Amino acid sequence: MNTDSVTNAIPSNVPAHLVQDFDLWAALTAQGENAYAWAAKLHESMPPIFWVPSLGFLPGTWIPRRSKDLRRILQDPETFSSAGLTPYPMLLGESWRLAPLEVDPPVHAKYRALLNPLFTPKKVNALEEDIRQLATQLIDDIAQTGRCDFNEDFAKPFPTLIFLKLMGWPLADRPLFQHWTQTLIKSSDPQVVTDNAREITGWIRARIAECRANPGDDFTSYLLASQIDGRPLTDDEMLGINFLIFIGGLDTVTSTIGLFFRHLARNPEQQAQLRADPSLIPDAVEEMLRSYSIVNMRRTVTRDVQIGEATMKKGDIVLISTELANLDPEVFDQPEKVDFLRSAGHAPHMAFSYGVHRCVGSHLARRELRIALELWLTKVPPFRIATGTTPRFNAFGIFGMEELHLEWDVEETR
Amino acid sequence: MKIIIDNKACAGHARCNEVAPGLYELDDNGYISTAGFDVEVGQQALARRGARACPERVIHIVDEPANPPGNGLNKGQKQ
Numbered sequence: 001m002n003t004d005s006v007t008n009a010i011p012s013n014v015p016a017h018l019v020q021d022f023d024l025w026a027a028l029t030a031q032g033e034n035a036y037a038w039a040a041k042l043h044e045s046m047p048p049i050f051w052v053p054s055l056g057f058l059p060g061t062w063i064p065r066r067s068k069d070l071r072r073i074l075q076d077p078e079t080f081s082s083a084g085l086t087p088y089p090m091l092l093g094e095s096w097r098l099a100p101l102e103v104d105p106p107v108h109a110k111y112r113a114l115l116n117p118l119f120t121p122k123k124v125n126a127l128e129e130d131i132r133q134l135a136t137q138l139i140d141d142i143a144q145t146g147r148c149d150f151n152e153d154f155a156k157p158f159p160t161l162i163f164l165k166l167m168g169w170p171l172a173d174r175p176l177f178q179h180w181t182q183t184l185i186k187s188s189d190p191q192v193v194t195d196n197a198r199e200i201t202g203w204i205r206a207r208i209a210e211c212r213a214n215p216g217d218d219f220t221s222y223l224l225a226s227q228i229d230g231r232p233l234t235d236d237e238m239l240g241i242n243f244l245i246f247i248g249g250l251d252t253v254t255s256t257i258g259l260f261f262r263h264l265a266r267n268p269e270q271q272a273q274l275r276a277d278p279s280l281i282p283d284a285v286e287e288m289l290r291s292y293s294i295v296n297m298r299r300t301v302t303r304d305v306q307i308g309e310a311t312m313k314k315g316d317i318v319l320i321s322t323e324l325a326n327l328d329p330e331v332f333d334q335p336e337k338v339d340f341l342r343s344a345g346h347a348p349h350m351a352f353s354y355g356v357h358r359c360v361g362s363h364l365a366r367r368e369l370r371i372a373l374e375l376w377l378t379k380v381p382p383f384r385i386a387t388g389t390t391p392r393f394n395a396f397g398i399f400g401m402e403e404l405h406l407e408w409d410v411e412e413t414r
Numbered sequence: 415m416k417i418i419i420d421n422k423a424c425a426g427h428a429r430c431n432e433v434a435p436g437l438y439e440l441d442d443n444g445y446i447s448t449a450g451f452d453v454e455v456g457q458q459a460l461a462r463r464g465a466r467a468c469p470e471r472v473i474h475i476v477d478e479p480a481n482p483p484g485n486g487l488n489k490g491q492k493q
Contacts, residue, residue, distance in 0.1 A: 075423070075470070113443070120444030121428050348429055348469040355470070358425040363444070 010053065010060070013313045020050045024063065024321070025296070028395035033266075035393055036292060040327040040336040049310040056188060056396060061298065061317040062310060067325040067350065069307055073299060073318060074355035077104050080299035080318060082357060088184075088243065091194040092201065096236035098244040105356055110228045111241065115360050118219075124363045127166065131368060134161045135375045143379050143410075147386055150261055150404040151254070156181075159253035159368060166364075167245070168218025169207070176203070181250040185398050204242045208235065219245070249361055252294065253368050255400025259292035259393075260285075260369065261376075263338060265385045265406055273340060275377050284340040285369045290349035291338045293322035294399040297353070323399070325350050383408040415458050417465065418450040420472040427469050434464035438473075 010019055031038040042065060049064045064070055073080045085102050089095060097103055100111035117123070138158055142148045156178045164171050183196040207220050215221040223238055233241075264271040274280055301316040312318070326349045327335040332342070352359035359365070376383075385391060386405035394402045417437075424446040430438035431446075437460060441447040453461040465473035 071469075071471070116426065116443040116445070120442070121431065121440065122444070348427075348467055350469055352427065352469075355425055358427060360426075363428060 010051070011313065011316070013311045013316075014051045015309075018047055018049070018051050018309065020046060020052055020063075022052060023054055023056065024052060024319070025056050025395045025397070028399070029393065032393050033262075033391065035395060035399075036323065036327065037336045039323050040329075042324065043327065043329050043335075048308050051310075055319065057190070058298075059317065061319045062312060063319045063321060063324070064307070064310075065321070065324040065328065067328040067331045070320060070325045070350065071354045072307070074320065074353060074357070077108070077299075077356055079302055079305050081302050082297070082299055084300065085298055086247075087190075087193070088197045089240075091190065092197055094201075094236075096240040096243075098247075099237060099240045101244050101248075101357055102240075108356055111237075112356070112360070114223065114226050114228075114241070115245075118222075119360050119364055121363045124367050127162070127364070128367065128371070130165060131162055131371050132375070134158065134165070135371055136379075139375050139379045146410040147407040148405070150406050151258060151401065154372075155254045155257045155261075155401070155404070158257070158372060160250055162364075162368060163249045166219070166249075168216065168221075173203075177246075177250065181247075181254070185247060185251045186394065186396065186400075186402075188396055200243065200246060201239060204239055204246070205235075207242070208238050248359070249364075251398055251400070252359075252361075253365055255294045255398055256289070256292065256365070257369060257372055258401030258404050259294065259399075260288045260373070261383075261406065262385070262391050262401055262404055263288060263292065265383055265404075267338070268382060268384065270338070270340065271377070271382055274373065275382070278374060278377065280340050281370055281373050281377075282366075283343075284373065285366060286349065287338060287340050287342055289351040289366075289369075290326045290332070292399075293326045293349070293351045295322045295351070295353070296320065296397065296399075320353070322351055322353065381408045381410070415453040415461065416450065416476045417453060417461055418474045418476055419446055419448060420474070421446050421449045423470055423472040425470050429467035429469065430464040430473060433467045434460045437461055438464050 028035040028039060046065055048066050049062055049069060051060060051062050053060045055061055064073065081104050083102055083104060086098055089097065100108050100115065103111055135158055138154050142153050148154065157174060160174050160177050161171060164174060164177065180196050180200050183192055184200065187193050211218065211221040211224055215224065220242060223233060223241060226233060274284055297320040299318045299320060301312045301314055301318060303314050305312050329335050331347050352362040383406045386407040389403070389405040391401055392403035394400060426443070426445045428440055428444055431440050437457060439447045462475060465475055
């Protein structure tokens, strides 16, 4: 998409010195492997809150870069609404919401209460063995081959299988889900996104009808049996929640895991550090979540508000850039440096956002990432970027690796 | 030493519980189950680490001696 065609007029409330004429996502994508180091430098060159005239096919938006400001914004959903955050219902000409994400407090809590008990640390503990088993199968299939297409062989199937198992949905539909995830979230073509959103909603609606006729032990049946304000959920509410779980639970882990493994493939000494001391893995997960944050979201300003130099008007859009907050030098010394010994407890990152919309799957995601690292480092010899391949990074919407091929030396003992 | 938690603002990151499970207990929804507690001698360092781990910064330490050593908690506000 030619972003130059989206030259939007600069609103009168934006002073000229806060306007920065570049497309953050396009610039990050162009930076490739240097994207995060480049993003860290924005903290030296940009005002605390600046304004860009366009972002991909999206209109002009404020971009706060400091962790402090982003926390304040995310902790104030009354002023910074997440209603209408995603384009999917609109693209389909429908009016459902991705609840609870696109619902503001106080109603938000009613939806969130349905999800919270399913994703607690305790619930995730109970999934540990299932996750381990699924990862083991995938890794055992490739460990002896000496080479893999990391996305196709691991990063996509791993979270998808866990997701389907957790949802109680048919594991046989895995290829369908993997396809939809990629085309829905990674495509910059509105028609492709619309077509796939229609297929996904079709699948979910059929699932709802099936479970209504024949309730089972799955997530959809659980929602059908749930109530809000003493009444069952409407079909639109059912659809919105199922759709949100779908987009939240699949691509995010795939993308994150790709960035983690590119880092380890490029930094053999840090890979060796974790192999020598696996007790560092949980800290490494936190540090890489901080260093390689992938989620950009938006909020809409509901009333005029001043943050520092930025005079935001009702209706303005604010970008929530988790990677900028997590590369903030006011919080993290040498933020561009990935250091597994950096004490995660001293300065928590915001890869899972702040405030009421904190990623409900954060505990599950952490566990999946930890187990993936543990098992790979145990079962696969030191790996590197495969000869003749170039990792490809994309920062459109949810950042991640489009291409990542790894190779390693297989011992010829058998 | 005392821990005061603005538990209405807890967003369920559960990092305090990850660092110090015995001190920061969670409810069935995975959110902090207490608005605060007294910290026994010997548990103070752990309680502090749990407080610092909170991304929302809603866990507060009180009854500390004046001029507590720099611990990174207020780093965002440093001059």
